[in-house]
Every structure is written in C-alpha cells, then in structure tokens.
Amino acid sequence: MDRALELNLIEELLGLREAKTHFLDQAIEFNSVDHYQSEIIFNEERESIFTRLPAVAAHVCEIPNPSDFVKREVAGRSIIVTRDAEGKARAFLNVCRHRGTQLVSEESGCKHRFTCPYHAWTYANSGELVSAPHLESGFPGLDKAQYSLKALQCDERFGFIWVVANPEVTIDFEQYFAPIADEAEALDLADMAIAREEKKVHKSNWKILVEGGLESYHFKVAHRKTIGPYFEDNLSSYQMLGDHMRSVLMRSSMHTLKELPTSQWRLRDHANIIYTFFPTTQLLVQQDHVVWINSRPVSATETELRLVTLAPTSRLEDDTYWEKNHRITSNTLNEDFVIGESIQAGLATGANEQMTFGRFEGALPEFNRVVKRYTSA
Ligand code: FES
Ligand SMILES: [Fe+2]
Structure with a gap:
C-alpha cells in the first residue's frame, strides 16, 4: 500500500x-x-x-508443479484446474467432449493426461484430444482439433489462479483488477x-x-x-x-x-x-x-x-x-x-x-x- x-x-x-x-x-x-x-x-x-467475472479456483500452492490438478466447482460448473508441461495454469470444463461424462472424479492429483472413465477418450493437460479407442473406424473424418476440452480463461495473479466459468467469455483481467x-x-x-x-x-x-x-x-x-x-x-x-x-x-x-x-x-x-x-x-x-x-x-x-x-x-x-x-x-x-x-x-x-x-x-x-x-x- x-x-x-x-x-x-x-x-x-x-x-x-x-x-x-x-x-x-x-x-x-x-x-x-x-x-x-x-x-x-x-x-x-x-x-x-x-x-x-473472475473467481478464485485455487491458491498457487495447491497446484505447484506441472501436471498437478484440482477439481473445483465455479458457478455451478465442475472444472479442472491444472498446470501443463510448461507450468502454465490452465482451466477446463470437466466434461468429456464425446458424450459428456465428467473426466475427473478425484478432488486433486497429478496427471499429464485425463482419460474419460466411459470410453477412454484421452486428453493432454493442455486440453487437446490425444487419443480415442477405435477412432478411425467409429468416427471417420472426425477433426480431433475440434474436440479439445472446453478451455476457460485462466490467469495466475496475486498468488491465486482465477478462472472465468463461461468458456464463451473473456475479460480483461489487467483492467478488472487494476484498482x-x-x-x-x-x-x-x-x-x-x-x-x-x-x-x-x-x-x-x-x-x-x-x-x-x-x-x-x-x-x-x-x-x-x-x-x-x-x-x-x-x-x-x-x-x-x-x-x-x-x-x-x-x-x-x-x-x-x-x-x-x-x-x-x-x-x-x-x-x-x-x-x-x-x-x-x-x-x-x-x-x-x-x-x-x-x-x-x-x-x-x-x-x-x-x-x-x-x-x-x-x-x-x-x-x-x-x-x-x-x-x-x-x-x-x-x-x-x-x-x-x-x-x-x-x-x-x-x-x-x-x-x-x-x-x-x-x-x-x-x-x-x-x-x-x-x-x-
Ligand atoms: S463420454 Fe467420454 S469417452 Fe465417451
Ligand atoms: Fe463480524
């Protein structure tokens, strides 16, 4: 001050x-x-x-290392907050893009891939869909790039990881917190x-x-x-x-x-x-x-x-x-x-x-x- x-x-x-x-x-x-x-x-x-608007999903000490993650609920939505291989904090809706199963049920852990418990679609902790069983025969022509986890705006600031729960919304964090x-x-x-x-x-x-x-x-x-x-x-x-x-x-x-x-x-x-x-x-x-x-x-x-x-x-x-x-x-x-x-x-x-x-x-x-x-x- x-x-x-x-x-x-x-x-x-x-x-x-x-x-x-x-x-x-x-x-x-x-x-x-x-x-x-x-x-x-x-x-x-x-x-x-x-x-x-930004909500705190976690304190930085809760996911100190790459691949650490926590499951949180913000504005009624289950979300995964994690760190990718570069250490960047990321947040995703905790929802498989195949048929909507919640990907993560544990409260916290350390994983570099999230595998859906229903049919094993697997996502990198940077959000991309990396594999799905029988993908070619079952989903011919499916563009994997369109099936990444729904990313939420996420920002590390003042020792907290802030997220915006609506994936369609982005806000100017700098301006919002400036005062x-x-x-x-x-x-x-x-x-x-x-x-x-x-x-x-x-x-x-x-x-x-x-x-x-x-x-x-x-x-x-x-x-x-x-x-x-x-x-x-x-x-x-x-x-x-x-x-x-x-x-x-x-x-x-x-x-x-x-x-x-x-x-x-x-x-x-x-x-x-x-x-x-x-x-x-x-x-x-x-x-x-x-x-x-x-x-x-x-x-x-x-x-x-x-x-x-x-x-x-x-x-x-x-x-x-x-x-x-x-x-x-x-x-x-x-x-x-x-x-x-x-x-x-x-x-x-x-x-x-x-x-x-x-x-x-x-x-x-x-x-x-x-x-x-x-x-x-
Ligand atoms: S719902 Fe997730 S793999 Fe089918
Ligand atoms: Fe009081």
Whole structure:
C-alpha cells in the first residue's frame, strides 16, 4: 500500500475517534429482501456475475508443479484446474467432449493426461484430444482439433489462479483488477501456503455473508465474546477500488500511535483490512498472515464458504501457532455466519420488506450497487 495512503487511512480513523463520530455516508439506504431470496434474481446473478467475472479456483500452492490438478466447482460448473508441461495454469470444463461424462472424479492429483472413465477418450493437460479407442473406424473424418476440452480463461495473479466459468467469455483481467492490483501484489500471497482450512455450506444468501464483513457496527455486540474488546465501537472506513473494496476496521490499539512518530505507523498492526474482490473472494489481512474467504453461491439461500488461513511459507511449520490463529478466526467468523443464517430465516418470515442500512453501513449499499450494475435488478 502506498505510504501516503496508509497514513491517510490511519489519520482518518484517528480523527473520527477524536471527534467521537463514525465514517458516515450521506443517507440511510435500503435494499429489497427479494435480492436475498429470489431464485430468479439468483439465476440472473449466476449468469451475469458468477459465470462472467473472475473467481478464485485455487491458491498457487495447491497446484505447484506441472501436471498437478484440482477439481473445483465455479458457478455451478465442475472444472479442472491444472498446470501443463510448461507450468502454465490452465482451466477446463470437466466434461468429456464425446458424450459428456465428467473426466475427473478425484478432488486433486497429478496427471499429464485425463482419460474419460466411459470410453477412454484421452486428453493432454493442455486440453487437446490425444487419443480415442477405435477412432478411425467409429468416427471417420472426425477433426480431433475440434474436440479439445472446453478451455476457460485462466490467469495466475496475486498468488491465486482465477478462472472465468463461461468458456464463451473473456475479460480483461489487467483492467478488472487494476484498482486493487498494487495492494494485492504487496500481500505476497504467492509466497504463502495453506496452513489450515475448512469448508461449509451455510443457509444464507452469498451477499448476506459478504455484507457481514463490511461493517463494524456489530463488533461490540455480536463479537463481544471474541474480538469485540479489541476493536473500537463502530469505527471503520471503506473505499471502492473499481468493483472491489477495501475496508479498514480500527483496533482499539490504533490510538496509541499518536505517541509515536508517523514513521512507525503501520496500519496492519492496528486494523483489520478486508479486501473484497468482487464478487466472491475476500481477504482479511492480519498482522502476520492473511485469511482467505472464498464463497461459492449455491442457490438464493445457500452458500458454501471456504475459510483458509494463508501463512508465509517460511513459517508454515509453526503448527500450534497456526492452529490457534485459525481457531480464533473460525470462531469469530462463525459468529457472523450463524447470524447470516438467522437473517436468512428471518427474511423468510416476510416480516421485513427491505434491508435498512445506516449511514455507517454505507459499504453494504455500495457493494449491492455493483451487484445491480451487472444484473437487470
Ligand atoms: S463420454 Fe467420454 S469417452 Fe465417451
Ligand atoms: Fe463480524
């Protein structure tokens, strides 16, 4: 992060604390509860957002070498993410071009060829159909070049392998990530590895789960038994970075910086920084590691979350330390996820027609504006 920006972010929050106020937007805002329940809106989001924008399929440490692969689901599609002989990351729909069988059933492995379990059509890990039993007699004139695996746009960036789930769509990754790229790069995520992880389907709309990470209004209440005491009450700021967002949640320790020269001010030590990479990836930047939250929207009312503690590779062996850290993160975030399920159940009663966002919850309507820009909602 640019040093002047880092100091500005700290000064802004210190100023708000001193003035005993909050980071306030212009006005109270609303969002119809349909956006969290309607399968019609969800399907639109799937078509216009999840299949068309980059989603993280894997961290680079999950396929470090040529021929390593993982099977993933993105926007309801099973995909294979692998590295070809040159080490280039590639992604394909996990579908045999003969009659559609899923090629790979294992979650991960190392193979330079994928052979279909039905009639053994075999593909190179760069996608080409290399052989098929009795090809000449059974399929005279078939142009093998037309039968490569369906490739998805795939890009290695900030330590992650990003894919676009619709093979007909290509986007300009450079441009899409430009407003957040420098800060994402500075996190050195490629030099980190998975220390701990967990995965669970929550009965909650994906946006409710994202929204839970965008405000600190709830910290002193919902997190009173975990991290609440370490944070200022309802003091956080946010900035849009294109479709993405940076949120800065002020720790109670930040005010002690006033006794130190600004040369010693380090935002990361006195705030939680959350980067929301639109639409489904959030990074929670902690003092010495990063928590990666990957969301996989399943339906209007269900979302699978993968919660990963990424630790610097050089410190990965400190098992007890990462176990302890991951437990704290998991316990805290699960407080949010349980509330997310409670909100979803609450909306289903019909008690509320809209979500009501206070002026210090301005990041939530901003996030929803990005969603609506991609859909006709
Ligand atoms: S469906 Fe894959 S080889 Fe026939
Ligand atoms: Fe929370």
